[in-house]
Amino acid sequence: MSIIVKQAYKVEPILQLVPKCTQIDGDLVRLNSARLLTFKVKGVRCACCGVEGAYFLKSIDRGVTADGKPIPHPGIWYLNLFAVNSNGDRILMTMDHILPKSLGGETHVKNLQPMCSPCNNTKAATLGFAIRMWGWKVYARIVLKRLRRWLRDLEHKLED
Numbered sequence: 576m577s578i579i580v581k582q583a584y585k586v587e588p589i590l591q592l593v594p595k596c597t598q599i600d601g602d603l604v605r606l607n608s609a610r611l612l613t614f615k616v617k618g619v620r621c622a623c624c625g626v627e628g629a630y631f632l633k634s635i636d637r638g639v640t641a642d643g644k645p646i647p648h649p650g651i652w653y654l655n656l657f658a659v660n661s662n663g664d665r666i667l668m669t670m671d672h673i674l675p676k677s678l679g680g681e682t683h684v685k686n687l688q689p690m691c692s693p694c695n696n697t698k699a700a701t702l703g704f705a706i707r708m709w710g711w712k713v714y715a716r717i718v719l720k721r722l723r724r725w726l727r728d729l730e731h732k733l734e735d
């Protein structure tokens with residue numbers, strides 16, 4: 576798969592177009608993704624380190640995916656948001672599940688927040704990170720929920 580990058584755009588005018596797919600400079604652009612909606616509703620600042628999305632790049636995938644399948648949405652362009660860190664490096668902005676998918680968190684804007692890819696990669700559900708991110712009460716609730724499920728399963732096993 577090759578990625579073709581065409582053009583940079585300012586953040587605000589693009590977010591005003593979300594969530595309607597539309598033509599931008601002659602290209603049909605997908606603007607109805609959960610990721611872009613998250614940036615529109617929650618802002619473009621990383622919830623973890625505070626780095627801020629600075630510009631969008633309009634891109635398109637060509638060819639086939641790594642496993643040889645046709646690429647999804649061929650012919651439709653998409654926008655990636657980038658921040659620039661203090662070293663001048665380009666950083667991809669992503670969306671993060673506040674309550675992780677693995678714990679039943681939904682892919683809905685209310686459970687999504689903007690996060691830069693380095694923070695997202697290091698998030699790795701460590702206890703310290705989870706408490707900093709969600710506060711200890713939320714973390715305690717998650718642990719309780721798991722404990723209750725575990726106890727319920729145990730009860731069922733004892734009844735059998």
Ligand SMILES: [Zn+2]
Pocket residue numbers: 621622623624625626690691692693694695
């Ligand atoms: Zn970050």
